[in-house]
Amino acid sequence: MGKRILAIDDEKLILKSIKRALDKIGFEVTTASDREQFLNSIDGKHYDLVILDLHMDGLTRDEIIDTCKKQMNGVKFLVISGSELPVEESFIQKPFRIGELRDKVRELLDGDSPVN
Numbered sequence: 001m002g003k004r005i006l007a008i009d010d011e012k013l014i015l016k017s018i019k020r021a022l023d024k025i026g027f028e029v030t031t032a033s034d035r036e037q038f039l040n041s042i043d044g045k046h047y048d049l050v051i052l053d054l055h056m057d058g059l060t061r062d063e064i065i066d067t068c069k070k071q072m073n074g075v076k077f078l079v080i081s082g083s084e085l086p087v088e089e090s091f092i093q094k095p096f097r098i099g100e101l102r103d104k105v106r107e108l109l110d111g112d113s114p115v116n
Helices: 012-023 035-042 061-071 098-108
Strands: 004-008 028-032 049-053 076-081 090-093
Touching: 004 012, 004 035, 012 028, 012 098, 028 035, 035 061, 049 061, 049 098, 061 076, 076 098, 090 098
Parallel strands: 004 028, 004 049, 049 076, 076 090
Antiparallel strands: none
16 A cells, blocks of 8 residues: 555645646545545544645644644645745645656655655
8 A cells, every 4th residue: 555645725626636646656645625624534544744735714734734743643744835935844836747746745755655
């Protein structure tokens, strides 16, 4: 089984692209587009990586990160956003290329992820 990734973004087209790009190379990707889906997605589950949009209605970066850290040991984070803001987590600016996303995910998951 591939490493598990949770992608959270209120833009459904972005989520669809992330899921398709990472599923294709062997990751198991779950998506959430709002607060309710996010909370349901993490209930009793563990993810190796959480990809999150920096700006979402009704859900903050801090809430996502704090909630995940409380429930999942060792989870990593990748922030995606259309604006360049300093963040402590790894970051990719929208729009991004699929290859850039795949490379960053592989880098974060220590290179022992599936290959193309």
